[in-house]
Amino acid sequence: MTIRVAVAGATGKMGRLAVRLIEEADDLELHAGLDSASNLDELDGADVVLDVTHPAASQGIVEAAIEAGAAVVVGTSGWSNERIAEVERRLRDLDEAPGVIFVPNFSVGSVLGSAFAAFAAQHFDSIEIVEAHHAGKVDSPSGTAVRTAELVAAARGDAGPVAAPHADQRARGQLVSGVPVHSLRMSGLLAEQRVILGGDGETLTIAHSTISSSAYETGILLALRRAATSEGVTVGLDALLGLELPGAR
Numbered sequence: 618m619t620i621r622v623a624v625a626g627a628t629g630k631m632g633r634l635a636v637r638l639i640e641e642a643d644d645l646e647l648h649a650g651l652d653s654a655s656n657l658d659e660l661d662g663a664d665v666v667l668d669v670t671h672p673a674a675s676q677g678i679v680e681a682a683i684e685a686g687a688a689v690v691v692g693t694s695g696w697s698n699e700r701i702a703e704v705e706r707r708l709r710d711l712d713e714a715p716g717v718i719f720v721p722n723f724s725v726g727s728v729l730g731s732a733f734a735a736f737a738a739q740h741f742d743s744i745e746i747v748e749a750h751h752a753g754k755v756d757s758p759s760g761t762a763v764r765t766a767e768l769v770a771a772a773r774g775d776a777g778p779v780a781a782p783h784a785d786q787r788a789r790g791q792l793v794s795g796v797p798v799h800s801l802r803m804s805g806l807l808a809e810q811r812v813i814l815g816g817d818g819e820t821l822t823i824a825h826s827t828i829s830s831s832a833y834e835t836g837i838l839l840a841l842r843r844a845a846t847s848e849g850v851t852v853g854l855d856a857l858l859g860l861e862l863p864g865a866r
């Protein structure tokens with residue numbers, strides 16, 4: 618079976634990468650490549666829609682894809698738990714609902730780094746995240762950092778929120794699920810995340826660096842192939858990799 622894929626954001630860096638991977642794969646077919654001037658009717662007939670656009674456009678693309686009966690892989694940042702819950706409610710109202718997979722990061726290494734942080738979070742009270750991306754990234758914190766903070770908070774369970782003294786001061790970063798997140802946007806970088814965990818007399822740093830966009834290839838292909846037969850809402854590449862994270866949805 619060949620999976621027909623429409624790529625929204627096909628002219629961006631991630632979109633161009635996805636289009637190349639689709640064209641090279643024997644079991645995938647490029648149904649349409651959409652840019653900011655495209656009509657969303659071009660999604661009609663696709664089995665899977667890959668959204669790699671920007672936060673302002675993403676919700677409309679997801680709604681249009683669901684309306685067209687296509688499964689969706691969302692690789693765009695800006696989707697909070699509340700907004701994802703709205704998509705879940707929308708799918709429950711449909712008789713034949715396609716699956717929607719939200720992927721904050723397509724890098725297997727990054728996903729594993731977030732998973733390791735979630736496990737470690739059960740043993741440390743002081744936890745902060747520093748994430749750095751290229752100067753052209755328009756959103757902060759990154760979707761990866763948000764996902765990591767959510768996993769950290771969920772993993773702690775009854776232990777409660779992390780210790781974040783003086784969180785009211787702007788230089789202390791933005792609290793995401795109670796975890797301070799600090800964002801850098803500067804030239805010379807692609808993507809990096811460090812989760813720093815502190816305890817009595819020690820610190821543990823879990824770091825991941827993306828040095829090439831080729832790091833995303835395995836995750837993109839995995840998500841596209843799984844989306845075609847998925848049901849409901851799935852959050853995180855970790856779920857597709859079979860990782861069972863403490864407290865994760």
